Amino acid sequence: MFLDDLMRELHVQLQHAGHTCLKILFKMFKQLEKTPRTVLACERSHLDHEKARLGTHVEQHFFNHKVSLLVPGCDRLPAELDSALNSMRSFLLVKNLPLSQLLDKEFLEKAVYKGSTYGLSYQTRIDEDNCFALLPNGKLVLSVDKDTYETLGLEGKPSQYQRRPAGRYVVSVDLKDRTMSPGGKGHQRVLKALTEHNPLSCDLLLSQHLPGDESPALQSLLSNHKLSEHRPRVSTHVMTSLPCPTLVTSDLQGEQQSCDPQSFLEWLGAVDAGVTFEEESGGYLSTYECPQPQTVLDSAVRCSVTGLLLPEDIYHLLDVLRRSVLEPKLAPWLALTVHGFQDSPVSWGTAEHGFLSGGENFYTLVLFQNLDYWICMATGSHDACPP
Structure with missing residues (x-):
C-alpha cells in the first residue's frame, strides 16, 4: 500500500515537472512491482498407475543436494526408514582435478x-564462475564465461x-559418442581444448552407482589426485503440537477441503x-500462520540428509516410504x-539451469496411505519448465 501511494505521488510530480531524477525514481519503483517468474508444476497419480511419471521425474533430477522428510504422527522413525536414510552411498571430493582426466581411457x-x-x-557459482557437470548418460556439460569459451x-x-x-x-x-573413443578425432579435439591455452580444473x-555387487572404481581411478570420501549428513528432529494443514488426496487444487499446493509448500x-x-505476534512485524483448515499433530519427525545424493538412493527411499506409509499408526x-x-x-535432464535470486530447483512428493501421491516441481526464473 505504501509503495502504491508513493508511486502515485511521483506520477503527479512528474506531470508538473520533467526532472530527470524523478523519472529515474519512477522507473525504479516500477521495477519493484515486477516479481521474478517462477514455475510450479503439480501432478496427481497413483504409485501403481501405468502412466505414473514419478520415476521419470526422480531419474532425470540428477544432482540432489538435500532430502527433507516429514513424517507426521510419530515420535520416532520406523527402523527400515531410518536405515534407508542413513545408508545413502558416500561420495568423493576430488581437489583441483583437471577436466582432461575425465577423458582418460581407463x-x-x-x-x-x-x-x-x-x-x-x-x-x-553458475552466474559467475566456470561450472561443470558429468551426467550419468555420459554427457559432459561446461557452463563457461565468454573468455573461456x-x-x-x-x-x-x-x-x-x-x-x-x-x-x-x-x-x-557426449563422451559416449563414437568420435569420442580414445584416439578418435573428437576425443583428440576435446582433449586438446581442455589441456592447451587455458587448462581447466x-x-x-563424484559418485557412481553400479548394479549388483560391483564396487565403484572411482577411488582407484583417481588415486593419484587429492581426494576425500564423505558420507551424507543426517539430522533428525522430533516436533510436538505442530499445526498442520488438512490434506485431501483427491483435492490437488485446494478448491474444497485442503490447502492449495503453493500454500502447503x-x-x-x-x-x-x-x-x-x-x-501471538510477540512484537514482531510479521508472523506466519498454518493454512486453514488445520489440525494439531501430537508429534512429527523431521529428517534431512545432505550431500551428493543420487536418484538411485532416492528410488530406494521411495520403496521404503511406500511400505512405511501403510503403517496404521502414522x-x-x-x-x-x-x-x-x-x-x-x-x-x-539436460535442461539448462541458471541463478537469478535463489537457484531453486526441487520437487516435493506427498504420499498418501492409499498410495495416491502429489508431486510438485518448482524452479525459478532461470530454468525451463519441469518435465
Whole structure:
C-alpha cells in the first residue's frame, strides 16, 4: 500500500515537472512491482498407475543436494526408514582435478561407459564462475564465461539466461559418442581444448552407482589426485503440537477441503526451516500462520540428509516410504522434498539451469496411505519448465 501511494505521488510530480531524477525514481519503483517468474508444476497419480511419471521425474533430477522428510504422527522413525536414510552411498571430493582426466581411457571405460557416474564442480557459482557437470548418460556439460569459451574453441551455444551480448556459453560433449573413443578425432579435439591455452580444473564431487555387487572404481581411478570420501549428513528432529494443514488426496487444487499446493509448500518449507507457529505476534512485524483448515499433530519427525545424493538412493527411499506409509499408526500422508544444487549447470535432464535470486530447483512428493501421491516441481526464473 505504501509503495502504491508513493508511486502515485511521483506520477503527479512528474506531470508538473520533467526532472530527470524523478523519472529515474519512477522507473525504479516500477521495477519493484515486477516479481521474478517462477514455475510450479503439480501432478496427481497413483504409485501403481501405468502412466505414473514419478520415476521419470526422480531419474532425470540428477544432482540432489538435500532430502527433507516429514513424517507426521510419530515420535520416532520406523527402523527400515531410518536405515534407508542413513545408508545413502558416500561420495568423493576430488581437489583441483583437471577436466582432461575425465577423458582418460581407463576413466572412460570404468566410469563413463558403464553409466551412472555423477560429477559436479564444487563451490563454483553458475552466474559467475566456470561450472561443470558429468551426467550419468555420459554427457559432459561446461557452463563457461565468454573468455573461456573463446579459448576452448569447442562448439557451444549462448546461455539462454544471459542478456545480449552473450557473456556465458554452454558446451555439451557426449563422451559416449563414437568420435569420442580414445584416439578418435573428437576425443583428440576435446582433449586438446581442455589441456592447451587455458587448462581447466576444479574441485569435483563424484559418485557412481553400479548394479549388483560391483564396487565403484572411482577411488582407484583417481588415486593419484587429492581426494576425500564423505558420507551424507543426517539430522533428525522430533516436533510436538505442530499445526498442520488438512490434506485431501483427491483435492490437488485446494478448491474444497485442503490447502492449495503453493500454500502447503510454504508451510512445509517453514517447518523445515524451524519456523514456530505462534498465534501471538510477540512484537514482531510479521508472523506466519498454518493454512486453514488445520489440525494439531501430537508429534512429527523431521529428517534431512545432505550431500551428493543420487536418484538411485532416492528410488530406494521411495520403496521404503511406500511400505512405511501403510503403517496404521502414522498420519495419512508423508512428505518428501528433494532439493537440487543451486549452482548445477542442469536442473532436470539436460535442461539448462541458471541463478537469478535463489537457484531453486526441487520437487516435493506427498504420499498418501492409499498410495495416491502429489508431486510438485518448482524452479525459478532461470530454468525451463519441469518435465
